[in-house]
């Protein structure tokens with residue numbers, strides 16, 4: 001018979017640890033100590049002996065171990081293959097920008113959404129990550145940054161998997177990451193990127209935690225989007241755009257739209273105009289990402305001149321945009337390149 005694995009302390013919010021310890025007969029005084037042990041010093045020795053024993057017997061608190069670490073040649077991107085307790089692995093990326101560092105975390109092993117140009121989609125879905133498995137990716141990166149005299153301030157859910165398909169674990173991880181007695185990240189420094197799960201976008205708009213939202217769009221007509229993003233058959237653009245308007249109205253925050261530029265597929269002036277019309281009047285910002293190579297898709301990235309022309313049209317449509325700096329391509333750590341090939 002399979003024995004049940006004890007719960008992972010890193011999946012608990014502070015309020016849940018209050019309940020857990022209360023159930024074992026400990027006062028709230030001990031909660032602060034446990035939380036400090038998890039998020040500040042990792043020292044169990046500071047806890048009372050009976051509490052140490054209870055935690056050791058009834059819970060686990062595993063940190064992932066890095067089985068592969070890769071540094072990009074420009075030194076600005078690092079990718080880690082992290083092994084989880086059950087032997088599955090995920091990739092986590094640390095990106096250095098001017099004056100800040102960002103952790104790109106995974107929310108699932110693989111992904112069920114099947115976007116044709118994405119290496120994670122190409123490997124299929126293996127399992128959801130728990131909140132603790134998401135939180136400890138950020139803690140892993142924070143520990144690296146602390147050794148360099150800084151600490152983690154930005155997290156993007158742009159690694160492997162679709163975070164809104166794993167909604168509860170993702171939002172529990174957000175509340176742990178933003179806990180002011182822990183890592184204390186600002187919600188506006190956390191971005192959730194989604195392929196466009198419409199009901200989950202509406203749910204996120206109503207969630208008390210005001211994180212930033214990015215939508216992977218890639219096509220501005222249903223037919224074009226569906227050819228790249230199979231999920232778009234389930235949630236057509238009308239529904240998606242209505243959910244975006246709802247989000248902006250509720251949150252009063254702009255939405256970022258991601259657009260992988262693929263030569264000849266979605267990068268012509270006409271595509272740019274259609275995109276401009278689709279997002280007209282919306283508080284939106286478009287991130288243009290020239291396609292990164294993946295094993296299962298033979299499209300090619302848009303060249304620099306065509307990217308500039310595309311961006312000019314968006315500007316004329318009053319739609320702000322940024323061309324994503326290509327980074328980490330030499331270690332396959334770019335957008336859409338994360339996968340495990342075992």
Ligand code: SAH
Nearest residue numbers: 118158161162193194216258291292335336
């Ligand atoms: N599942 C979420 C989170 C992953 S974020 C989502 O799709 O939004 C990864 C981002 O990289 C997404 O915007 C995705 O559409 C984009 N992407 C995937 N494959 C890519 C590729 N080959 N080149 C450029 N961007 C890609």
Ligand code: SF4
Nearest residue numbers: 111113115118121195
């Ligand atoms: Fe999944 Fe996002 Fe990749 Fe699509 S782009 S397959 S949703 S990880």
